[in-house]
Structures are given as structure tokens and as C-alpha cells.
Amino acid sequence: MTLDEIAEILKVDPAQITLMYAFNATGKTQLSVAYKNATKLEDGSHTGVYYNAYSEDLFVWDNDEENGGTNVRLTVLPSSLSKFHSSMTEDNVRDKLNAYKPKFGFSFNPYEDDPEKGIESISFFIPNQNPDVPQPPIKISRGEERIFVWCFFLALFEVEGWADKQSSHFFIDDPVSSLDDHNIFVTAATLYDLIEKQFEKRKIIVTTHHLGLFSILSDWITKGEKSHKFKKKDKPLYKLHILSAKSGALELENCRNDVFLYHLRVLQLLFIARDAKDVRAYHFAMLRQVLENVASFLGVGQFSYVLNQIGITEASRVADIVNALSHKKVYYYESDIVVQDNLDIFEEVMSGLLAKYKFVLHAE
Known part of the structure; x- marks a missing residue:
């Protein structure tokens, strides 16, 4: 299939929520462009809202090298979105940023000659307890920049007029480029919030190269505590896809029909984290998804059954811990560092899965 053909499939698909996993360089960004073209009205106007690499490219650093960086700032290039900037406040963006616990402050710099033209640039600084002392502008890291731009768009999505x-x-x-793993899963929580608020009113398509992000979102939507919201008369309102390139052509696969291939990869990532001694809270959400799919394959409804099968003596208690660490509030309000008792549980479950079901994993 071509990108245009895939865009047409997505256009007519009745699913309100589409999650798509694809390797980098498969064509996710160009698919968003193809979808934009496929859904244009006859007059050429767009019917939807997009966040992609083109959105990120609207933000360009002015390092002010001529003045030794005394006025370094992030310039916002003029676009069709500029007319909506005046309806958005700094507090709107701060509200979205709070989940990431940023170490920087910021301020909007509107066009002086005409504020209605939108935001000309954004200045960043280290917050000072004394607001009367001006702070010199700083350049934030690429990851911090990507977080800020994503939160800027989350706030812009709520502005009347555009969306x-x-x-x-x-x-x-893929709003997760240049982010560390913890912030990737904070982003998963912000995406879930957006989906939950908007899916009944508009179709939502999310593409990503990050299997963990895909895994967490699909788990919350298909099996989470609010999963009933994403069904109508027990019929799912979502689709999970894998976009792959095979023999020079693109294929759009329903990953729900390819459980072993997909979840072996999730399991592989979990073993990599275990061997690197870098298990975080979000890994428990991925572990829960593997356990649930093993349970589904065995024809049972609760993954505590699998825990019993692999020799976990307190299966109900362990299931409660896995569930608790899988909740999106962990990413918002708690540290991603896992205490030793829970690390021991992770090790016991992983070892039991491998011993009982003989998974063959080849780490990259």
C-alpha cells in the first residue's frame, strides 16, 4: 500500500481512536500529511488539527550571538496558527507543563507593533523567589524544548476557534522525540487525558515509534479502569495498528491479531530494563500488558491466574501492586523510582514467565 491508500483507509475507518506503532523512517510524519490531504474540503481548508514534525519546526532558537546570548529566545515562526495565540495565556501552558515538573520558567513575547499577530518569541529563565529581580534568559535542553512545544500545542488545542x-x-x-523514558510516559498520560476528553467529539489518530508509549496507551484504553468508556454496546471504538515496511511496500497490520510478535517485543524491552538494572514504574504497566495477554491466550480473565501459574505465592497482592504502578497518576504525581520490594517482585515475575512459558528473546 501507499501512504495515500493508508490515509484513505484511516479516513473511512469508523474507529474514534487509532493508535499506530511504526519504526522510525517508516513514514509516520508523511502519513499525517497524506491524511491532511485526504480530509481537505473542496475549498482546500483543513478539517482537523495536527501535531507533527512540521509543528515542532515552527519553533526556532535565536541564540542572539551578536550580543553574547543576552537575549536568547525561542522564536515562533508566523503561521496560520498565529491568529489563535492571543486567546492563549502563559497560565494555560503552565497548566499543561505542571505534569512534567519543569525546572524553568518562561514568558511570551508578543509582537510589539500588533499583539493580534500572535507570539513573536518565548523567553526562558531559571525561576527566582524574588520576582523583582530580573532573570537572564537561558537556552533550555532539546528535551525540555520538546516538552514545552507539546504543552504549547495541548493548550492551543483548547483555544476556541482553531480546534x-x-x-x-x-x-x-510522535510527540516524544528527545525525551527520557519517564517524560515519555508523562506524555502518555497527557495523551490519554486528551483522548478521554475528545474522542467522542472527534476522531483521534496517534502514531509513535516508541513501543513503550504505544504499549501504555493501548493498555489504558483497552484494559484500563476506564476502558468501558471506549466501547459502545461492547464494540470497541478503537483500533491498534502496526505500520510496517515489507518488500518495499507499506502494510497496515492489526496488531491485535499478531499478539505474539508485538508482545514478545514488549517482553524483550522488559528484560533489557531488568538486565540493565533500570526498572522504572512505567515498566510495571508494560509487564501488566504482557501478563494480561498471556491470561487472554490461556482463556482466563484475570492475570492473577498467570501469577499463580508461574509460582507467585501471593498472587492477589502482587496483582494489586502491578495495577497500582500501572496507573497514570504514578507518572503525574509520584517518582518513577521503584522501591526495592517492588523491584524484587518484578524480578520474580519476569523469571517466572521465562521459566514457565519458555519465551525465546533476542535483545537488540
Whole structure:
């Protein structure tokens, strides 16, 4: 299939939520462009809202080298979005940023000659307890920049006019570039919030190269505590896809029909984290998904059955711990560092899975 053909499939698909996993360089960003073209109205206007690499490219650093960096800032290039900037406040963006616990402050710099033209640039600084003392501008890291831009767009999505006029769909392509794993899963929580608020009103398509992000979101939507919201008369309102390139052509696979291939990869990532002694809270959400799929394959409803099968003596208690660490509030409000008792549980479950079911894993 071509990207245009895949875009047409997504266009007519009745699913309100589409999650898509694909390796880098498969064509996710170009798929968002193809989808934009496929859904244009006859007058050429867009029917949906997009976040992709083109969105990120609207933000360019002005390092002010001529003045020794005394006015370094992030310039916002003029675009069709500029007219909506005036309806958004710094507090709107701060509200989205809070989940990431940023170490920087920021301020908008509107066009002086005409504020209605939007935001000309954004200045960043280290917060000072004394607001009367001006702080010199700083350049934030690439990861911090990506977090800020994502939160900027999350706030912009809520501005009256833009998302309301282009109300058919959101297409969000990989908002996790240059982020560490913990912030990737904070982003998963912000995406879930967006999906939960918007999926009944518009179609939402999320693409990502990050299997962990894909795994967490699919787990929350298909099996989470609010999963009933994403079904209508027990019929799922979502689709999970893998976009792959095979023999020079693209294929759009339903990953729900390819459980072993997909979940072996999740299991592989868990073993890599274990061997690197870098197990974090979000790994428990991935572990839960593996356990649930093994349980489903065995024809049982609760993954505590699998825990019993692999020799976990207190299966109900361990299941409660896995569930607790899988909750998205962990990423918002708690540390991603796992205490030793829970690390011991992780080790026991992983060892039991491998011993009982003889998974053959080849780490990259």
C-alpha cells in the first residue's frame, strides 16, 4: 500500500481512536500529511488539527550571538496558527507543563507593533523567589524544548476557534522525540487525558515509534479502569495498528491479531530494563500488558491466574501492586523510582514467565 491508500483507509475507518506503532523512517510524519490531504474540503481548508514534525519546526532558537546570548529566545515562526495565540495565556501552558515538573520558567513575547499577530518569541529563565529581580534568559535542553512545544500545542488545542473549526480529528505524530523514558510516559498520560476528553467529539489518530508509549496507551484504553468508556454496546471504538515496511511496500497490520510478535517485543524491552538494572514504574504497566495477554491466550480473565501459574505465592497482592504502578497518576504525581520490594517482585515475575512459558528473546 501507499501512504495515500493508508490515509484513505484511516479516513473511512469508523474507529474514534487509532493508535499506530511504526519504526522510525517508516513514514509516520508523511502519513499525517497524506491524511491532511485526504480530509481537505473542496475549498482546500483543513478539517482537523495536527501535531507533527512540521509543528515542532515552527519553533526556532535565536541564540542572539551578536550580543553574547543576552537575549536568547525561542522564536515562533508566523503561521496560520498565529491568529489563535492571543486567546492563549502563559497560565494555560503552565497548566499543561505542571505534569512534567519543569525546572524553568518562561514568558511570551508578543509582537510589539500588533499583539493580534500572535507570539513573536518565548523567553526562558531559571525561576527566582524574588520576582523583582530580573532573570537572564537561558537556552533550555532539546528535551525540555520538546516538552514545552507539546504543552504549547495541548493548550492551543483548547483555544476556541482553531480546534472547534477544524473539529473532525486530531492527528498526533510522535510527540516524544528527545525525551527520557519517564517524560515519555508523562506524555502518555497527557495523551490519554486528551483522548478521554475528545474522542467522542472527534476522531483521534496517534502514531509513535516508541513501543513503550504505544504499549501504555493501548493498555489504558483497552484494559484500563476506564476502558468501558471506549466501547459502545461492547464494540470497541478503537483500533491498534502496526505500520510496517515489507518488500518495499507499506502494510497496515492489526496488531491485535499478531499478539505474539508485538508482545514478545514488549517482553524483550522488559528484560533489557531488568538486565540493565533500570526498572522504572512505567515498566510495571508494560509487564501488566504482557501478563494480561498471556491470561487472554490461556482463556482466563484475570492475570492473577498467570501469577499463580508461574509460582507467585501471593498472587492477589502482587496483582494489586502491578495495577497500582500501572496507573497514570504514578507518572503525574509520584517518582518513577521503584522501591526495592517492588523491584524484587518484578524480578520474580519476569523469571517466572521465562521459566514457565519458555519465551525465546533476542535483545537488540
